[in-house]
Amino acid sequence: MKNIEEYCKDKNIKLTPVRHKVLELLQNEKSGLGAYRILDLLREAGFNSQPPVAYRALDFLVEHGFVHKIESQNSFVACTDPGVHHSPVFMICKKCESVSEAPTFETASNISDALMATGFNVEQTIIEAEGVCSTCSEQ
Amino acid sequence: MKNIEEYCKDKNIKLTPVRHKVLELLQNEKSGLGAYRILDLLREAGFNSQPPVAYRALDFLVEHGFVHKIESQNSFVACTDPGVHHSPVFMICKKCESVSEAPTFETASNISDALMATGFNVEQTIIEAEGVCSTCSEQ
DNA sequence: AAACCTCATGATATAATATAACATTACATA
DNA sequence: TATGTAATGTTATATTATATCATGAGGTTT
Numbered sequence: 422m423k424n425i426e427e428y429c430k431d432k433n434i435k436l437t438p439v440r441h442k443v444l445e446l447l448q449n450e451k452s453g454l455g456a457y458r459i460l461d462l463l464r465e466a467g468f469n470s471q472p473p474v475a476y477r478a479l480d481f482l483v484e485h486g487f488v489h490k491i492e493s494q495n496s497f498v499a500c501t502d503p504g505v506h507h508s509p510v511f512m513i514c515k516k517c518e519s520v521s522e523a524p525t526f527e528t529a530s531n532i533s534d535a536l537m538a539t540g541f542n543v544e545q546t547i548i549e550a551e552g553v554c555s556t557c558s559e560q
Numbered sequence: 561m562k563n564i565e566e567y568c569k570d571k572n573i574k575l576t577p578v579r580h581k582v583l584e585l586l587q588n589e590k591s592g593l594g595a596y597r598i599l600d601l602l603r604e605a606g607f608n609s610q611p612p613v614a615y616r617a618l619d620f621l622v623e624h625g626f627v628h629k630i631e632s633q634n635s636f637v638a639c640t641d642p643g644v645h646h647s648p649v650f651m652i653c654k655k656c657e658s659v660s661e662a663p664t665f666e667t668a669s670n671i672s673d674a675l676m677a678t679g680f681n682v683e684q685t686i687i688e689a690e691g692v693c694s695t696c697s698e699q
Numbered sequence: 700a701a702a703c704c705t706c707a708t709g710a711t712a713t714a715a716t717a718t719a720a721c722a723t724t725a726c727a728t729a
Numbered sequence: 730t731a732t733g734t735a736a737t738g739t740t741a742t743a744t745t746a747t748a749t750c751a752t753g754a755g756g757t758t759t
Contacts, residue, residue: 437736456716471739476717492631493686495716495745510671512680523678528670532649532687536662540694541651547632548671549686555679576707595745610710615746634716634745 422448425487428504434485439468443478444487444499451519453496491520493549498522508533508546514554521554561587564626567643573624578607582617583626583638590658592635630659632688637661647672647685653693660693 422445429436436444446462447454454462456475464470479497482488487503490496491511500509501522508530510523533543561584568575575583585601586593593601595614603609618636621627626642629635630650639648640661647669649662672682 435736439737469738472717473719473739474737477737492688510675512675512678512682514680515683523675523680528674531670532668533689536649536651536689536691539651539662540697541653541662541689542692542694542697543651543689544654544691545689547686547688547690549631550672550675550680550682550684551686552675552683553681555681558679558681574707578708608709611746612710612748613708616708 425503439463439474440478440481442466442468443475444482447482447488447497447499450498451517451521453491453494453498453513453518453520455494455496459497489522491549492547493551494520496520508548510548511550512554513549513551514557515551516553516557519554523550564642578602578613579617579620581605581607582614583621586621586627586636586638589637590656590660592630592633592637592652592657592659594633594635598636628661630688631686632690633659635659647687649687650689651693652688652690653696654690655692655696658693662689 425444426436426441428434442463443459446459456472456479459479460470460472460475463475468474479488479490483490483497485503486506487500488497489500489509489511491498491513493513498511498520502525507525510525510529512521512523514520529546529548532548533546536543564583565575565580567573581602582598585598595611595618598618599609599611599614602614607613618627618629622629622636624642625645626639627636628639628648628650630637630652632652637650637659641664646664649664649668651660651662652658668685668687671687672685675682
């Protein structure tokens with residue numbers, strides 16, 4: 422969080438209270454949070470709680486790479502490596518519902534390369550793996 | 561389609577009229593279709609048009625691998641290789657909106673392997689690439 | 700044939716996710 | 730001060746998806 426605050430100050434990006442709060446909420450969660458769950462938590466924290474409030478904050482955070490959207494869940498998670506451009510790969514545990522970002526693999530960019538070779542010009546990849554995390558597997 | 565019809569007959573899977581129609585609609589489209597767009601098309605074709613009708617048909621088709629869901633669009637596309645178990649990789653063109661299924665790459669299963677190596681037990685992968693297709697790139 | 704089971708469909712309502720549109724405020728700076 | 734830009738407030742509505750209970754269609758058992 423400190424890093425992000427500095428990054429924003431440096432780049433003159435406005436991490437306003439509501440944006441800061443949403444980011445904080447996401448950083449405190451291992452699972453993805455839906456926009457309306459975030460909205461509830463904002464309300465509890467004393468913020469205005471109309472849907473656009475949450476969606477705007479999320480748009481901002483996603484746009485700046487501080488948060489990722491998990492497409493298969495319509496949920497959001499904090500980025501574990503903000504500021505560094507990357508193609509995230511997510512591991513979604515169906516037992517404990519944790520969502521974790523895999524350390525960047527060559528294989529992620531290999532997919533892009535393979536698709537590029539077919540003539541398709543990749544701009545962004547969405548990669549989400551569903552399964553059981555190591556902790557849950559051990560039990 | 562013929563193949564799927566035979567496959568269903570063989571396995572005693574019921575490809576009812578509404579399911580058949582939804583599959584046909586998707587096979588005639590290069591883009592993904594949303595459930596409510598499908599619903600409209602069903603209505604035009606004289607079918608009952610309440611939401612559960614479309615969702616049930618889609619659930620069935622997805623379950624049997626005849627159709628895939630495009631998570632980043634909440635849309636659906638016909639599978640280009642039905643009956644064969646695979647981890648699809650989609651290429652989504654943001655110009656012409658076409659969605660095409662990439663020929664199966666080693667790299668898709670490499671991702672699984674790499675994640676498995678970290679202890680995460682992959683059961684399913686969702687891989688969607690956004691960009692510009694070869695046809696649109698040439699223009 | 701009657702009773703029964705299972706799966707599919709019909710029908711209504713509502714939940715969950717997301718955005719459009721326009722008004723207002725806050726702050727930087729010309 | 731006034732003017733521009735970005736952020737926030739506010740209301741309404743669009744879009745996507747599911748819960749629930751009723752009805753029907755087709756086999757299977759007795």
